Every structure is written in structure tokens, then in C-alpha cells.
Amino acid sequence: MSKPIKRIGILTGGGDCPGINAVIRAVVKTAIRDHKWECVGILDGFQGLIENRMRPLEWTSASNILTRGGTILGTSNKANPAKYAVGMDAEGKPIFKDVREQAYANYEDNGLDALVVIGGDGTMSCAAGMIELGARCVGVPKTIDNDLMHTHVTFGFQTAVEIATEALDRVHTTAASHHRILLVELMGRNAGWLTLHAGLASGSDVILIPEIPYTLDRICAACEDRKKHGKYFTIIAISEGAHPIDGKQTISRVVTDSHEAIRLGGVATLLSVELEEATGIESRAVVLGHVQRGGTPCAADRVLATRFGHEATELLAKGKYNELVVIQEGQLRSVPISSVANQQRLVDPKGDLVNIARSVGTSMGD
Ligand code: F6P
Numbered sequence: 001m002s003k004p005i006k007r008i009g010i011l012t013g014g015g016d017c018p019g020i021n022a023v024i025r026a027v028v029k030t031a032i033r034d035h036k037w038e039c040v041g042i043l044d045g046f047q048g049l050i051e052n053r054m055r056p057l058e059w060t061s062a063s064n065i066l067t068r069g070g071t072i073l074g075t076s077n078k079a080n081p082a083k084y085a086v087g088m089d090a091e092g093k094p095i096f097k098d099v100r101e102q103a104y105a106n107y108e109d110n111g112l113d114a115l116v117v118i119g120g121d122g123t124m125s126c127a128a129g130m131i132e133l134g135a136r137c138v139g140v141p142k143t144i145d146n147d148l149m150h151t152h153v154t155f156g157f158q159t160a161v162e163i164a165t166e167a168l169d170r171v172h173t174t175a176a177s178h179h180r181i182l183l184v185e186l187m188g189r190n191a192g193w194l195t196l197h198a199g200l201a202s203g204s205d206v207i208l209i210p211e212i213p214y215t216l217d218r219i220c221a222a223c224e225d226r227k228k229h230g231k232y233f234t235i236i237a238i239s240e241g242a243h244p245i246d247g248k249q250t251i252s253r254v255v256t257d258s259h260e261a262i263r264l265g266g267v268a269t270l271l272s273v274e275l276e277e278a279t280g281i282e283s284r285a286v287v288l289g290h291v292q293r294g295g296t297p298c299a300a301d302r303v304l305a306t307r308f309g310h311e312a313t314e315l316l317a318k319g320k321y322n323e324l325v326v327i328q329e330g331q332l333r334s335v336p337i338s339s340v341a342n343q344q345r346l347v348d349p350k351g352d353l354v355n356i357a358r359s360v361g362t363s364m365g366d
Contacts, residue, residue, distance in 0.1 A: 026309025
């Protein structure tokens with residue numbers, strides 16, 4: 001018989017997104033009201049577990065946070081206990097060390113019986129590393145990228161789609177007035193979900209995603225084709241991870257002390273120059289950036305986050321440890337955390353949504 005749960009730790013890892021506080025609220029309130037457990041917030045993701053920085057989370061700490069963006073606990077998309085940067089070598093390269101024993105000692109010393117880990121694939125791989133040492137975890141799928149394996153949707157995604165769609169809607173009128181090509185670069189890393197959904201929702205003329213490499217010629221052809229139909233402007237929704245068929249992704253920075261060092265960005269600006277030269281149509285690029293991750297969650301994400309947080313707590317209460325809460329066919333289910341660690345769910349280039357986009361006349365740049 002395993003030790004009963006009396007006290008749980010909650011941490012949020014990776015890039016923030018709208019809805020994290022709604023998950024924290026659901027976990028804390030369900031844990032206190034239904035199970036009489038104590039809750040502890042671990043600050044700045046796994047960084048706080050390594051450095052032993054925590055604070056109590058009472059009922060009142062979980063009040064008034066449902067609609068608040070960001071995370072009241074802070075986060076880090078660098079600190080992985082299994083590969084933690086402890087300094088720099090003589091060449092300025094980070095020295096990584098496995099500090100999981102230290103993190104595990106803090107888990108034990110604080111009397112934690114389990115961890116609720118809110119994050120994406122990187123955070124789940126950190127959790128998998130702690131599970132190997134004996135920590136009991138439950139995961140909640142968070143990311144605007146919507147790229148976590150085995151779940152149809154992650155919380156934060158729908159809010160980001162709303163924000164990106166509004167941006168695309170807004171550039172529509174200015175592009176039309178000036179007869180320009182307008183590119184809007186959206187986040188998502190190697191997955192095109194955000195761009196595909198926002199592109200469809202806004203009726204973008206061209207949608208460029210990492211899963212479907214583009215050619216300049218095909219995009220120019222789409223712009224020219226529009227001219228024949230009396231449309232002298234073109235809206236392009238482009239993922240930060242999109243790339244030409246014969247080229248690589250555009251890297252905006254390398255965060256050397258992060259276990260996932262590459263940050264993408266800048267492709268829209270490069271492509272707008274190429275398009276202007278090739279078509280003679282004046283072009284502009286907008287990089288939406290972290291606006292997509294900020295602010296209040298939409299209603300759908302508030303509901304999803306609350307369902308996820310409640311379900312995570314119930315999994316712990318049932319002794320179903322080391323599982324990630326997921327949504328499949330509209331139903332809450334769970335899968336082993338180890339099955340999603342360090343993997344990405346990408347758009348199927350031959351899938352329904354891409355085919356529908358093509359059917360309604362959208363160019364996918366190929
Ligand atoms: O994973 C979420 C995300 O916003 C990605 O879409 C983006 O590529 C990355 O994080 C940006 O990371 P940072 O906040 O470190 O710039």
C-alpha cells in the first residue's frame with residue numbers, strides 16, 4: 001500500500017500561456033475542498049524545486065486568479081533537473097549537471113507526496129526524470145503550440161488562436177487599402193497548429209506551416225492569381241518554424257543555458273523582402289511574438305483548464321500516478337507522462353484541416 005497523499009506540490013514549467021492560473025485554482029480548490037490536502041506552490045518551475053523555493057497555497061491564494069494571464073508561481077523554460085546549467089566552461093559554453101538528487105531531496109524534505117506538473121513536452125520530460133527517482137507526478141498539458149502527443153488540445157491554444165486571428169483580421173483592412181502583401185508571423189515552434197487554425201479562421205490567402213515546406217514561386221503565383229480576380233492584396237499567415245523546401249528554419253536566438261536552446265523567429269521579415277522583389281508588390285511583415293502568450297484566457301480555455309486541473313487532482317486521489325491528463329474524442333483520459341516526453345504532435349500535411357484549407361482556395365505555399 002503506497003503512502004497516502006496529504007500534501008502536494010504544484011509547479012508550472014516552460015513558456016507561460018493563458019489558463020495556467022485557472023489550472024492552479026482548480027487543483028488547489030479540489031485538493032482542499034474534496035480531499036483536505038495541503039498545497040504548496042513551487043516557484044519558477046523546476047528551478048524552484050532545485051533551489052528549494054516554495055510557498056503555501058491556501059484557498060485564498062486560489063481566489064481571483066481564474067481570469068489572470070501568466071502564472072502566479074512563475075516559470076522557467078531552462079531548468080531541467082537532469083540537465084541543469086551550473087556554470088560556463090573556459091570557452092563560454094554551459095556546463096550541464098544532473099541535479100535530480102538535489103531536487104528529489106527538496107521534494108522529500110518539504111513533505112510532498114506528489115507533484116502536479118503543468119507544462120509542455122519539455123516539462124513532461126523533466127517530470128519523467130523525477131519519476132525515475134521515485135517522485136509521484138501528474139501532468140497537465142499546457143502550450144499555445146498545441147503540439148503535445150496524445151491530446152487533441154492543450155489549454156492556452158484556443159486563446160492564442162483568438163489573439164492571432166484578431167491580428168490577421170486587423171491587417172486585412174490595411175493590406176487591402178494599400179494593395180500590399182502582409183505577412184503575420186505566429187509562434188508554434190515546429191508545429192503549425194496555431195497558424196493553421198488562425199489562418200483558417202481569418203480567411204488568410206496563404207498559410208505557411210513547418211510541416212509543408214514552401215517555394216517562393218508558389219506563393220508568388222498565389223499573389224498573382226489574386227490580382228487576376230481583382231484582389232491587389234494578400235494576407236499570409238506564417239509559422240515561425242516555416243521554411244522553404246530547399247532551406248532551413250530561421251533561428252532568432254540560441255539560449256545556451258536552456259536544455260532546448262533554439263528559439264525560432266524572423267522568417268516573415270526575410271520572406272517579405274523576397275516577395276516584394278519577386279512580385280513588385282509592396283510587402284510588410286508583422287511578428288506577433290509574446291502577445292500570443294499574454295493576457296486573460298478565453299472562456300473555452302478557462303473551462304478546459306478547470307477540467308484538466310480537477311482531473312489531475314482526481315488522478316492523484318485514485319492513486320493513478322505518473323499520468324498526463326489528455327482530451328481524446330472530447331473525453332478526459334490519461335496517458336503515461338513518459339509517452340509524451342520530448343515528442344511533438346505535428347500537423348498532418350494530408351490531414352482534413354489542410355485539405356479543407358486547400359478546398360476553400362488557400363495556398364499552402366507548395
Ligand atoms: O512553446 C511556446 C513558445 O511560445 C513557442 O511557440 C516559441 O517558439 C517559444 O515558446 C518562445 O520561447 P521564449 O519565450 O523563450 O522566447
